[in-house]
Amino acid sequence: MTSATRPAATAPRHTVGTGHAACHHGEILQGRFLDERRRPVHALVTLPMNGPGSTAYFTHRPGSPPDEVSVTPDGRTKARTAAVLAVRECAARRGADPCGGELTLTGCLPVGLGMGSSTSDVIATVRAVTDAWGLCLPPETVARIAVRAEGASDPLMHDPRPLLFAQREGRVLEALGAALPPTVVVGCTLAGGGPVDTLALPAPHHDGDLPAYGRLRRMLRRAVADTDTALLGRVGTASARLRQRTLCKPEFPALLAIADSTGAAGVQIAHSGNVAGILFDPRAPGLRHRVRSCARALEGEGCTPIRTFTTFASPSSEEYPWTRTSRKPSADRT
Template identity: 80%
Template sequence: MTPAGRTKARAAAVLAERVCAALHDTEPCGGELTLTGDIPVGLGMGSSTSDVIATVRAVADAWGVLLPSETIARIAVRAEGASDPLMHTSRPLLFAQREGRVLEVLGSALPPAVVVGCALAGGAPVDTLSLPALHHDDDLAAYEHLRRMLRRAVSAADSALLGRVSTASAGLRQRVLHHQEFPALTGIADSTGAVGVQIAHSGNVAGILFDPRTPGLRHRLRRCTRALDREGIAPTRTFTTFASHTSEEFPWTNTSRKPSAART
């Protein structure tokens, strides 16, 4: 397997091989796998799930099989222990990451937002498997409240409400991640007129969310980037949650990040 060290993708290849062989009523035969992609590892951007999904689809393609998303999700969870819902297209979902089940489809798309991305902790990777799993009844109640708010935000395309949900969720997750930059991040969001902040559930990638309809948006985005620099938080890229704006309107927008691809 190339590159070496992608143990989760390797496990997914073995599992997918077994599933596809069973569908053909034959024995697994093995093969060679090559993975390519430019998603940073360990920042909470779903790099391992991207690897796993690309692997499963490549193995299935080699067998001439089209596996449903539900099957890919089950394989991904077995290979990773917990998976992102990337196999279910780009719709906003509530997903049981350790079970591979879609609990709720929240809508067709997230509310429109422009995101100034950044990396916390100097962009250091996080060992997601070492993070503790917290179980608190008050957390469950808080997240259920946020779930109801998120439903409304998606239904009404309400960017401001999306920002409130995202900031509250990031704050709750601080009990596990303990980002020292969190107060600075929320302070920059408040001072530049952003609607909120987001932080990866299990990593150091973060962003400050703006409503694209906000007056003076270009100026606010530049102020935000400068403020991040002053705080020693490295800006990464500015992107949108929608496809209607062009690079001429947001000339610094970069949406070129490529998911993993695999071939067998």
């Protein structure tokens, strides 16, 4: 039998693949930056957060059409699209016939708060599909699939290094260093924890701000290189201030006042959602008192504290047990 007449391979049978993806806590920096060809490109640097995320399970349905993918729970259309795209990618790499399957998603990420819930779903889905096929796709391929499924994507498919990521093109503009400076983040919700329709947001076109974003990019690069939490806070605050013109947060002046009164390094926000954080240097004296005072002040302003976490590897629940919070965002999903 010649290669021209050899039947195509088939997908693995009765194989369940699993995949997981973490979330993030909005952005440290987001705006328009010049790429390697000096073109203005929308890009962002996310604030990673360990813990919550999405887990996906994918089971092949041999003989079914490749677009026939059922999803539980209903309504996860972006994840379904990602599953179909991932199936076709894996089948092409295996030289096999694609087929549909069953996708199940679990997790407790709030939707529409700017924590990357849809990207987490999508990446977990792609990882589950590729696991079912016995493959592991490179992050660049996962990013391409995620952008096709969502229209824009966070860089959660990459390792947690700080990356300047073109979210609408799915590519890394710059790896800024090994890790963000050590930071304790007191996270809270704005606008009562209500979701934001990210697809309805206007795209900012402040070309006049390109020099400002270029400066913030250089400042962030230096903050990472020097492990300078104070400089990181300045970058987050400046980026949040620029974003006010596109998605105004009425609570922003209160966040600034609380950060100032508690000796924080600065603030950060979700540029397309309603989570925000007050940033503290863990090496600052009286950190426990500062964090607790911050949480009380946020509560008093109606900015409900929901989680306190760190940017460094050691779990905050062990090194900083007093930073844990028990509240959950009102938009939690099942």
